[in-house]
Amino acid sequence: MEKTTDNHLLKFCVEVILQVLKLTDNKIKQLREIGDLSGAEILEKDVIEKYEKLYGGLTGEGIKEFKEEELKGIREHIENIMIKNNLSKEYIESQVALREKLKGDSGAEVIKRFFQYEKKELEKTKYDLLEKVSKVLDEEERVSMLMKNAIQEEEQIEYIYQLQPIREKYRELESKIFKVQDKLDLLKKKLDSEWYYEIYGTVSKDEMLKTYNEVMKKD
Structure with missing residues (x-):
């Protein structure tokens, strides 16, 4: 089964990763503002680097090699990430839709x-x-x-x-x-x-x- 890079499942997975990266990036900024540089460094190493690789894997050239059934396997991993970060399916769906709406005219x-x-x-x-x-x-x-x-x-x-x-x-x-x-x-x-x-x-x-x-x- 061929995979297309604009399917909804892929967009959903990417959105989850972006939301985690955004939450973590904001937390790092807060830690730096209060002078907790070691805490910021830990988040950068343990969280940012991990999810940065996931984002690259879902948006890079390698994604073309994935089949639809493989993406469903990734979806299970993504759902665990959602639970861990208190992200609901409804929220992610709303953000996917908003991202599409603002495409080319967003922040x-x-x-x-x-x-x-x-x-x-x-x-x-x-x-x-x-x-x-x-x-x-x-x-x-x-x-x-x-x-x-x-x-x-x-x-x-x-x-x-x-x-x-x-x-x-x-x-x-x-x-x-x-x-x-x-x-x-x-x-x-x-x-x-x-x-x-x-x-x-x-x-x-x-x-x-x-x-x-x-x-x-x-x-």
Whole structure:
């Protein structure tokens, strides 16, 4: 029996996983707000990673290999997940319908575009920092060459003093680049994983923008 990727059973299973990921993501944010970083890390490792793999398995290319009867077997596992997370069948069905209704005009599109914009801005920041690093390295090479060609010891010492702030500047820029790269890696993961923005697929675009603007005003 052939399987189609738009059948209702598959959408139901995916919705359950997205709801669990959304609930867990909100819990992680709450834990971080109160400073419980270890609790947040435990949830990320024990829950997020597990359900992220499940989501990938239900939405990736491999799903094309599933037959309808195999999906029914997965459904049993999904039902256990629903019980564990207090998610009713009626609620999931309502969210599946809402996601279909808002498709192309939901909060998922807002968050995805935000991630893409932030990624673009960080890439620009990284490029600017690398340009500065290049200039610092050129200056270091210039002073190092002068020091190498200096005859008097006093001259060599003077160039050594000149090199210190140059190398400090390099370390400062290097640290900034590492931080920017970490943020870029996280954004790439969020965009590639998809669920980070798809969890908002049951929220309207207008509602998502309103919430975002309210948060920005508080900041």
